[in-house]
Each structure stands twice: as structure tokens, then as C-alpha cells.
Amino acid sequence: MFNLIRKDLIIQKSQIMLFIPFVMFFAIFADHMSPFFIFLIASLYIPLNGYIYDEQVESNILLNSLPYTRKEIVAAKYVGSAVYMILSIAVAGIILYLFNFDFLFRDIVIAAGLFFFFAALTFPLFYILKPGNIGAFIMIGLIVSAALLPPALRFLAGHLTAITDFITSLSTTVLYISGTAISISLFLISWLASQIIYQRKVF
Amino acid sequence: MQIMKGLVTGFVGANGAGKSTTMKLIMNLLQADKGEIKVFGKQYVNNERDIKERIGFVYDSNVFYENLNLKDIRKIIAPAYKNWSDKQFYDYIKLFELPLNKAIKTFSKGMQMKTSLALALSHDAEFIIMDEPTAGLDPVFRRELLDILKELTNDATRTLFFSTHITSDLERIADRIIFIQDGNILFHESIKDVQERYKLVKGNTNLLHQKIVKGFINIDRSSNEFQALTNNAEEVRKSLGDQVVIEEATLEDIMFYTKGARQQYV
Numbered sequence: 001m002f003n004l005i006r007k008d009l010i011i012q013k014s015q016i017m018l019f020i021p022f023v024m025f026f027a028i029f030a031d032h033m034s035p036f037f038i039f040l041i042a043s044l045y046i047p048l049n050g051y052i053y054d055e056q057v058e059s060n061i062l063l064n065s066l067p068y069t070r071k072e073i074v075a076a077k078y079v080g081s082a083v084y085m086i087l088s089i090a091v092a093g094i095i096l097y098l099f100n101f102d103f104l105f106r107d108i109v110i111a112a113g114l115f116f117f118f119a120a121l122t123f124p125l126f127y128i129l130k131p132g133n134i135g136a137f138i139m140i141g142l143i144v145s146a147a148l149l150p151p152a153l154r155f156l157a158g159h160l161t162a163i164t165d166f167i168t169s170l171s172t173t174v175l176y177i178s179g180t181a182i183s184i185s186l187f188l189i190s191w192l193a194s195q196i197i198y199q200r201k202v203f
Numbered sequence: 204m205q206i207m208k209g210l211v212t213g214f215v216g217a218n219g220a221g222k223s224t225t226m227k228l229i230m231n232l233l234q235a236d237k238g239e240i241k242v243f244g245k246q247y248v249n250n251e252r253d254i255k256e257r258i259g260f261v262y263d264s265n266v267f268y269e270n271l272n273l274k275d276i277r278k279i280i281a282p283a284y285k286n287w288s289d290k291q292f293y294d295y296i297k298l299f300e301l302p303l304n305k306a307i308k309t310f311s312k313g314m315q316m317k318t319s320l321a322l323a324l325s326h327d328a329e330f331i332i333m334d335e336p337t338a339g340l341d342p343v344f345r346r347e348l349l350d351i352l353k354e355l356t357n358d359a360t361r362t363l364f365f366s367t368h369i370t371s372d373l374e375r376i377a378d379r380i381i382f383i384q385d386g387n388i389l390f391h392e393s394i395k396d397v398q399e400r401y402k403l404v405k406g407n408t409n410l411l412h413q414k415i416v417k418g419f420i421n422i423d424r425s426s427n428e429f430q431a432l433t434n435n436a437e438e439v440r441k442s443l444g445d446q447v448v449i450e451e452a453t454l455e456d457i458m459f460y461t462k463g464a465r466q467q468y469v
Contacts, residue, residue, distance in 0.1 A: 062266040067255040
């Protein structure tokens with residue numbers, strides 16, 4: 001499995017060299033942006049790039065012809081993405097620190113939570129959808145959710161005061177812990193779903 | 204269908220007959236609707252790693268990351284195998300004159316085939332499966348490749364299974380031939396038996412009585428001459444004797460005439 005995780009680094013060697021300037025760009029020009037957003041983008045950089053690279057070639061045929069099981073191939077994606085997320089956030093943190101971009105530990109926690117949430121939703125798509133359609137699907141998904149989410153949240157805030165009262169009554173610690181727990185559980189459920197889908201796939 | 208250990212088995216059939224599908228089934232890339240597949244006597248369930256450890260694969264299209272060079276590809280493939288030998292790999296790279304620092308996408312079809320082959324041969328695979336390895340290669344390299352394959356199988360420890368459209372490849376290196384049509388096996392025999400059993404018969408159409416016709420797999424008639432394929436040359440010789448000319452049938456003839464022939468006649 002370690003080899004499969006390492007593979008994602010090898011296949012995007014040139015992209016990884018761009019990672020540092022990419023984060024530096026945010027550190028210099030995105031001072032109005034919330035730091036958690038920079039951490040989130042940084043953490044998704046390697047895992048998503050890895051999927052996109054894998055799609056361009058018949059990598060499924062290659063990986064499944066090598067002595068790996070399908071379980072391992074999916075596991076490597078999920079475990080690998082968590083490892084790369086931690087490394088990327090660490091590197092991004094160092095860069096932001098060097099550029100005097102203020103951030104709190106809270107930003108990192110929020111980014112990690114959102115990373116798990118986003119990964120849980122998108123990773124299975126790479127196993128369901130046909131290669132080439134995923135980029136379009138994610139773009140449409142983002143636009144639709146950007147359009148629908150704020151009114152939906154406003155509706156919830158306005159009409160379901162019981163829920164909002166409950167949420168605001170929680171202490172921040174409880175809120176963070178439960179948020180993290182929920183997104184990690186979603187990530188694990190997503191892993192299981194991807195594994196089931198991938199095991200039935202034909203190439 | 205059984206592929207025999209230590210032999211070279213050629214796999215032929217028309218486009219769409221099911222060759223690639225069979226290969227993918229053997230590689231566990233597809234699931235069988237019915238029947239079961241065993242490789243080295245084992246089923247894929249629970250033995251996937253063991254089986255694939257011992258298989259070398261060559262596909263008809265490039266499956267390697269095309270932006271990477273051979274050095275990087277080696278970094279991905281080599282650690283996957285327990286028996287990987289760097290020495291063997293670099294020996295083949297040298298033999299095939301492949302560049303280590305150029306991206307795979309700049310490779311010609313022949314170079315891509317050599318790449319696949321070098322990777323397939325560097326982990327001491329017992330079973331080498333190749334989907335149309337000679338397609339798109341120039342005649343010189345095709346012959347070189349066949350010689351390399353022949354050499355590999357000389358000591359009978361390796362089993363080779365390859366599909367092809369080029370029937371002369373089979374005549375050059377195959378011990379046995381499996382011929383499929385619409386997913387069914389028409390024959391699976393040694394190349395010697397095929398050449399003995401199948402003959403091309405030429406003669407006058409007025410010889411074609413019902414009983415005689417039944418003995419042919421397929422008949423190609425012109426105004427008063429006919430040409431037909433039989434898989435029972437002995438019988439034809441007995442009944443028609445000198446009235447007809449009996450010639451060697453090439454594999455191409457066999458493929459041509461059996462196309463459209465019903466299976467019971469074969």
C-alpha cells in the first residue's frame with residue numbers, strides 16, 4: 001500500500017513543484033481570505049491531482065494487473081489523501097507563517113474537517129462516473145451548492161430556531177469535536193462505499 | 204479452455220470474437236457471467252496478489268502513465284513485485300535500446316511494446332499474457348520480438364499466451380492454437396494437428412454432391428470451380444481421390460473459411 005501512496009507523488013512530480021508557489025501566491029495576494037480556506041485548498045491539491053492524473057490513462061488496468069487487490073487500491077487513495085492532507089497543511093502552515101499571514105489552530109481544524117467532508121463526497125464519484133466527466137460534475141456541483149446552500153441555510157436559520165438554538169448553545173469545543181467526528185465518519189463511510197463500488201467495476 | 208504450462212499458445216479469432224475479453228477475464232479485470240477462471244490452479248478470490256505476482260502482462264494499448272519516463276515508471280512498478288530484478292530490467296532496456304529519460308508519450312508503438320515487455324519480463328513471471336503484441340510493429344522488429352519470445356520459452360518454464368491477427372506469428376512460435384469465434388472455442392490444438400487436419404480442396408463444382416458438401420466446413424464457389432476447407436482431409440482423399448487437388452491450408456485460410464461456418468462442421 002505504501003507503494004501505491006508513493007505512486008501519487010511520482011505521477012504528479014511536476015505539479016508538486018508548483019505546490020509551494022501556489023500556496024505562496026495565496027499567502028501574498030489572498031490576505032482578505034480566511035486562512036482555513038487556504039489550508040483547505042492546499043490539502044486537496046495532491047489528492048485531487050492524483051485522481052485527475054489517474055484518469056488520464058488506463059491506470060485502472062495497470063494497477064489491477066499489478067499484484068494489488070482492489071481493496072488495497074482504494075485504501076491507498078483514502079489513507080494517502082489523509083497523509084498528504086496533513087503534510088500539505090504543515091507545509092502551508094510554514095509558508096503562511098513565513099509570510100506573516102495570521103492564522104489560528106482553529107483554521108487548521110476547520111480545514112481538516114472540511115477536507116474530510118469534501119473528500120467523502122467527491123472520492124466515490126471517481127469510482128462511479130466515467131473518466132472525463134468528473135471535472136464537469138464537480139464544477140456543476142460547486143456552482144449548484146454555492147447557489148442553493150446560502151438560501152437553504154437562511155431557511156434553516158429562520159424556521160428551525162430549535163436547531164440553531166441548540167447549535168449556538170454548544171460550546172466551541174463540543175462543536176469542533178462533533179464536527180470533526182461527523183466529517184471523519186463520513187470519510188470512513190465514503191471509503192467503504194468506494195470499496196464496494198470499485199470491487200464491482202469492470203475495466 | 205486450458206492453457207498448457209511451458210508452451211506457447213496463440214489465440215486467434217476475428218475482431219470482436221472475444222479475445223481481449225478473455226484476456227481481461229484472465230487478468231481479473233472483468234467478472235465472468237458464468238464459468239470460473241483459475242490461474243495456476245487458483246481462483247482469484249483470496250489469491251489475487253499471489254497470482255498477479257507470477258503474471259507478466261502486455262496490453263495492446265499503453266497503460267503506463269504517459270507523462271512519466273521509464274525511470275519513474277520503474278519506481279511505480281518495481282516495488283509492486285517481490286521478485287523484481289533491476290538487473291534484468293536494465294538488461295532489457297539496453298537490449299531494446301529504450302531511452303530512460305524520455306516521456307512514454309513520445310515513444311513509438313514499437314517502443315511502447317518494448318517497454319511493456321521489459322516490465323513484464325523483469326519480475327520472473329511464469330505466465331506471460333499478451334494482447335496483440337505484434338500489432339502495429341514493423342516487420343523487422345516483429346521478427347526480433349518473436350525471436351525474443353521464442354528464446355524466453357525455450358526452457359519450458361514459462362508459459363506464453365498471446366493473441367494475434369497475424370497468422371504467420373503463430374506459425375513461427377506457437378506450439379498450440381486456440382481459435383475462437385463469437386466467444387466459443389472452435390478448436391484448441393497443436394499447430395501440427397491443425398496443419399494435418401485442415402486442408403484446402405479444389406475441384407470442379409459437379410463433384411459437389413450432398414454427402415461431399417457435408418464434409419466441408421465452407422465452400423467458395425465460382426462458375427464451375429470450387430474451393431473448400433475440410434478438417435477431415437483423410438476422408439476427402441478417400442472419397443474424391445484424384446478428382447480434386449488437396450493443398451495445405453494456412454491459418455489464414457482456416458480463419459477465412461470458418462467464419463460463418465457452423466460449429467458442428469468444425
